[in-house]
Amino acid sequence: MDMTFQEGLALVAIGGVAGFINVLSAGGSMLTLPLLMFLGLPPQVANGTNRVSIVLQSVAAVGSFRREGASHVGLSLRLSVPAVAGSVFGAWLAMQVSDTLFEAILISAMAVASVAMLLPQPRVDTRPLSSQDLSPALYLAMFGIGVYGGFLQVGVGILFMAVLYRMLRIDLAQVNVFKVFIILVYMLPALGLFVYHGHVRWGYGLLLAVGSMAGAWLAVKVNMGPRGAAWIKWLTVAVIVTIILRLLLG
Known part of the structure; x- marks a missing residue:
């Protein structure tokens, strides 16, 4: 499938917006996945191709967070184990549906x-975490998030916010550090499964990744306050409404 210059530019530009939103909030795949479908990729191929951008975006974000001194590698790896198991099952399931x-x-x-992006977040306390804070219920929730992320990925960051905010009651900065690391780890086997089944178009995915990596790097540098987070959520919801209407109207 040939790609025009304008389409390549759109992939980089939307990838940048999506990478920025994904790191600071959630919902970037709500922009990139429909874009790939609008450009002519079948839904399953768009779903697989989108994973290329997510993996490289997460690599950029994790590296930037580590350079900024924000890292929870040990705890993140513990939470990644059930998420990986869930993502492999979810990716397999995604390839079974029409x-x-x-x-x-x-x-x-x-x-x-x-709707979930507009719900108020609970009051949280900033406190150091240890492995004792990771309950069986949290591990089960990570498995569930992994299944959803492996199947679709769209809006998975919202699930992380809901689980980590409400079950661990940690602040947004800590949520984002955990989120990008776990997504990177569980997305690798899911992407491998899509590649194995031929559901990845590398040209589209890598162009999308160029923008998303830049957006992720910028997002880590931005000190996002409550007002900033609010406008990103409202902007994302406005775009999502447009996308839903476009899909429904064909």
Whole structure:
């Protein structure tokens, strides 16, 4: 499939916006996955191709967080184990459904995630974490998030926010550090499964990744306050509404 210059530019630009949003908030895949479908990729191929950008975006974010002195490698690895198991199952499941069902699930997931992004977050306390804080219920939640992320990925950051905010009651800065690391670890086997089944278009994925890595790097550098987070969420929801209408109207 040939790609025009304008389409390549759109992939880089939207990738940059998505990478920035993904690191500071959530919902970047709500922009990139429909974009890949609009450019002519079948839903399952778009789903696999989008993973290339997510992996490289996460590499950039994890590296930048470590250079900034923010890292929870040990605890993140513990939480990644059930997420990896879930993601492999979710990726396998995604390749079993029809394109029509996948599109219906995508629209539903975007609608639910849009509402979830607007819900108020609980009051949190900044405190050091240890392995004793990781309960069996949290590990089970990580498995569930892994299944969803392996299947679709759209809005998975919102699930991380809900789980880590509400179960660990840690602040947004800590949530983002955990989030990008766990996504990187569980996304690798999921991407491998899509590659094995021929559901990745590398040209599209790598162009998307160029933008998303730049956006992720910039997001780590930005000291995002509550007002900033709010406008990103509202901007994302506005774009999502447009995408849902576009999908519904064909």
